Amino acid sequence: MAGNTFGTLFTVSTFGESHGKALGCVVDGCPAGLSLDTEDIARDLRRRRPGGGGPAASKRREGDEPEILSGVFEGKTLGTPIAVVIRNTDQRSADYDRLKDMYRPGHADWTWEAKYGLRDHRGGGRSSGRETAARVAAGAVARVFLASAGISVQGWASSIAGIDIPGPGEEGFDVNEAERNPFRVPRKEYDEKINDALEALKKEGDSAGGIVSCSVTGLPAGLGEPVFGKLDALIAGAMLSIGAAKGVEFGAGFSAASMKGSENNDAPFPAEGVETPPGAKALPAGVPSLSFRTNNAGGVLGGISSGMPLLFTVAFKPAASILRRQETAGRRGAGDLVLEGRHDVCIAPRAVPVVEAMAAIVLADLLLMQRCGRV
Amino acid sequence: MAGNTFGTLFTVSTFGESHGKALGCVVDGCPAGLSLDTEDIARDLRRRRPGGGGPAASKRREGDEPEILSGVFEGKTLGTPIAVVIRNTDQRSADYDRLKDMYRPGHADWTWEAKYGLRDHRGGGRSSGRETAARVAAGAVARVFLASAGISVQGWASSIAGIDIPGPGEEGFDVNEAERNPFRVPRKEYDEKINDALEALKKEGDSAGGIVSCSVTGLPAGLGEPVFGKLDALIAGAMLSIGAAKGVEFGAGFSAASMKGSENNDAPFPAEGVETPPGAKALPAGVPSLSFRTNNAGGVLGGISSGMPLLFTVAFKPAASILRRQETAGRRGAGDLVLEGRHDVCIAPRAVPVVEAMAAIVLADLLLMQRCGRV
Amino acid sequence: MAGNTFGTLFTVSTFGESHGKALGCVVDGCPAGLSLDTEDIARDLRRRRPGGGGPAASKRREGDEPEILSGVFEGKTLGTPIAVVIRNTDQRSADYDRLKDMYRPGHADWTWEAKYGLRDHRGGGRSSGRETAARVAAGAVARVFLASAGISVQGWASSIAGIDIPGPGEEGFDVNEAERNPFRVPRKEYDEKINDALEALKKEGDSAGGIVSCSVTGLPAGLGEPVFGKLDALIAGAMLSIGAAKGVEFGAGFSAASMKGSENNDAPFPAEGVETPPGAKALPAGVPSLSFRTNNAGGVLGGISSGMPLLFTVAFKPAASILRRQETAGRRGAGDLVLEGRHDVCIAPRAVPVVEAMAAIVLADLLLMQRCGRV
């Protein structure tokens, strides 16, 4: 598969360079008959927009007005490809002219040239974070489909600049706060501390990393294909396809590596009275409904959803664009580089809707897969 | 894609249940003209075999004699599918009869039934660790191809039962030791400590998790497809497709999330005199050869290999099969379960060749992709 | 996709050279819970076997005993990959040694070397008609699945050596006769005429072409994906993937090119009382059940099945292996070639189960697709 398409039945193709005319996506395989309008997409694009993010955010204004070109008729999806275009309007290419012959540290400038021989030096091109706007647009379509099946995807920043925020089940955790909060953290008390840390880094011309967590609820048991198409394998691939992601873990994750089996195993118990989620196939005849005492597994057993919330966490490196002088190299040899312009100090808050979008795209695909009726 | 095939140009399909007649793989897309014989595959299967692994290892003897059915003629690959079959010989299905109606905690027994309605209750079926023998066989073919291009994949256990082993660049690290060592740890002094920890767990009827690290050297710059087909995205998906894997990270990984950009960015510098690896395309005209002062990125920038070693780490949960009494449920309701039989206390040592195999399969695919001449 | 795997959800991979150890297939995506045993596969392999075919048939005995290695437990499919192996037992490689350096006219010997640089000169390797045994084995699995949904695939030879046999709706046509008949022709009276024609060609050391027709009944409306995944597009691709196929047409086919629209359009009418086939989804709410006065379309409109029988026809060139002296070339230049050994005079009769198998594989895939619930 050429690398710009994702999925098997619910597929997403994205296109567009950061400083070209437009970027966009084509979503293929979305079921017919779902209500969908531009605002469903615009809403998620606004959540991704800088400016909600305090000093962490770049001052670029990305208007990001999506236009749906196809696949929707009289407010309903047709089952045909849904093409969405977002015009680029605020690119300031001039900022980038100096970069024509220098490779920015931490960016893909040189590896891109090593692969293709040329690049759009006005920005990261396809490796720019801007490409994720197209993913968020596609993810919004996926979320509409998932919502019709009672499935909800919710992310938040769980660590910023080394400051860890308490997680689900810990005191003060409020996932709705993440929606109101410029840093997408689920506990209001951390605002000021994070703000101070990022302001300090901004003064130094430096940047910070962060961690994004995500929870999916309403997921029926039985999603995920065996062996290579495991639910967690597909989510992991989707997450590491986001530019600055450096790691992913599920449930207890890396900490499970130092646990005992007796601590880590989640005990099953009969879950009488639990209803089949609206989008799910009923369990096959004779298979009982179960639940689990704990969720170290993060909602996935043997690559197949267990009906418990899917929980995973994605590590993001600090933003590569910093304003401090850096050693680097270019087409004409070694040299120092001082970047200018508007850059995010920490991308984690803006990465939240991207993480959600990619998870939604994976799950939409697996939900269709499950419906294909392998039983 | 049905879930038992992996890859785009270099594809691997695996088949076989843990207690069926046989398991095996079909490797499609392997270039013609490579020297390949059964011993190339048998060697890696022996590295995966229990028994080298001290008390960590199950006492099952898996003879694992591979038979190549196709794709090789007079000792050379034909460019046609290479089918390898490994007969199951030591299954002891009787051990599993009691499990027909009970779901083992930490296993995929119930999620599998929730998906398919029935399962081969004699063992994990396709979700058994035994399935990885087929991957190792396929990986051995991939490694022969990679070796012809000067690329080497080497893994080791970097943490077992919570005991962390010093990594590359730290004192006493010797990757060759991992090959001699029953626990696949790259520092001999840790043998005894690990042995004691695992023996203690075994007496308790309990199990341990672990972490496997992997380094790929000889990789040219330019491997990996943009956006969704990133090198690290494909590796991440491959790693989480291994049964007990719960997380993966690249280079600085999760620790990058608390670093500053100025600490994390790897500084590039002109790498004069560095030769193009034998299997690589030369860099496009005008693109200089570079190297990097550090490797926090783990060898990948913007999803494309940088020419630095690819470094990644995979977390494995403790083995789910423990001999302690556990609460569980079955087709007839709740109940306790006491497993018997032979089980690995820690699977990390045996996971090392599986991690290597999956990495090799991904890289073989990307190497063919790069050769397809997108420039 | 590497070229030896076919399909999206119901996938078939084949492997094996004509003169290697074995050939076989891996069928992935077959639903769980279907009754399947070795005899289901062996039956179709016998239909493909030479010897039923009078003088048209090669005297090679291909025992073709299939062994199911995986995916079936206690007589039921598990939903996991079904691997089937057929050992090669009667290869007589010696017959082929002279061909090491000569390219047989009409065969893929040279194009294969032009692509791969080497070949298994003992026969056609993967381009041998023998490879179709693996397809027939996979098709038998697909047919079991289709039968569970009330879908039946039936082929016959409709022209041999230029002798056209009357088709459906014409006097004396009896599709069951094709099963009893060595030439797979659906009208007994043509036996002798065909036998004489083929005997005459055999004496000349020459060969004949033929045409195979196929009808699929029980197919629900709504199968086929729009645009590139059209039902007829997939069938056409599947048919031309059979070695000696040179053309395919649907319904009125090439003759439609000289018809008027008013002659060719099939008039729809309400089909009250027609029941939804057992494997089909019910029609969406508000969509009436229709039938058609004629079937020039061959059962497909806009790439989607109409509920009328799917009808198509495949042209096969005369067998390339003839015993007459032929001009050819080899590694050492031009030269004449006289083939020896056992060869089919006309492959059309033996191609019937191959055509059926490929059609069944396509339809199994599309049936799963339809079930994935795009509505």
Added chain:
Amino acid sequence: MAGNTFGTLFTVSTFGESHGKALGCVVDGCPAGLSLDTEDIARDLRRRRPGGGGPAASKRREGDEPEILSGVFEGKTLGTPIAVVIRNTDQRSADYDRLKDMYRPGHADWTWEAKYGLRDHRGGGRSSGRETAARVAAGAVARVFLASAGISVQGWASSIAGIDIPGPGEEGFDVNEAERNPFRVPRKEYDEKINDALEALKKEGDSAGGIVSCSVTGLPAGLGEPVFGKLDALIAGAMLSIGAAKGVEFGAGFSAASMKGSENNDAPFPAEGVETPPGAKALPAGVPSLSFRTNNAGGVLGGISSGMPLLFTVAFKPAASILRRQETAGRRGAGDLVLEGRHDVCIAPRAVPVVEAMAAIVLADLLLMQRCGRV
């Protein structure tokens, strides 16, 4: 794969309904560094436009101004997805309002509803011939790539309304005439006869079918994947994915079915002095260059290109939209239908660039495949 994407390495996704805002394509996998501008695409779109086609053509004016949104920078392809959008400007939806509840004979109206439950009744939606504009745009990109490798794709109408036009090698055949000719026929003398036939049909409110032939020159030997990915299999699938196509044949095609092997086999001979085409890999060491005395095979042997011109023929049914009263059915039962509006009498002339486009897309994919270096 969802049905709106085609190809493996060089992939084309199309989107857009006939009466929606726009249609377009995303071409992924096109090599970097090729010169490409809007005019390359506009040129082929003009060839597809009605109006060149005399009375055969619909009077709809389709402006078809393509806009390239991505993948091209400073006149060169970047190796990233090339998105092209064509706005719909002349749709006259009002013409179609009466069709909301009636199914047009010969169209996909009902099969589409049977699949999706709803449709854009303003026209054929995705099953409209209008969708092929997006294919032609994508094909234009493929042709630029093929041209860089010395490969040329040229189609013509070889039969219209039952009038057969002499083919290659026959007297008066001039493929360049097809470019000047409104009916795309390669022999000027047939103009008047065809014009008369189509005018007569137009007066009757009826329509005509036709046959399109295509020749590809400059193709190196070795293109095509074995078994399922054969060159002719992929072309056949691509051709039958065109709405009104009912059959395809290669070289001698259906007539080969009544030939003898000794007539049909093309004799190979050493082709000294023949140069490797510019885009082709050199033949592997030791493999001689060959040519063939005849080309009954149509340029493909065992699914792999032979270096001879690729020759194939596609049958198109008569246009389904006729102005004569027709029996049909709708949501409310049986009824007669009289279509109005502008419709092509024969689509074959306009299908020529579509056939070329689909062939070019297949060949671009296989050319990349060949370059991936399986040898």
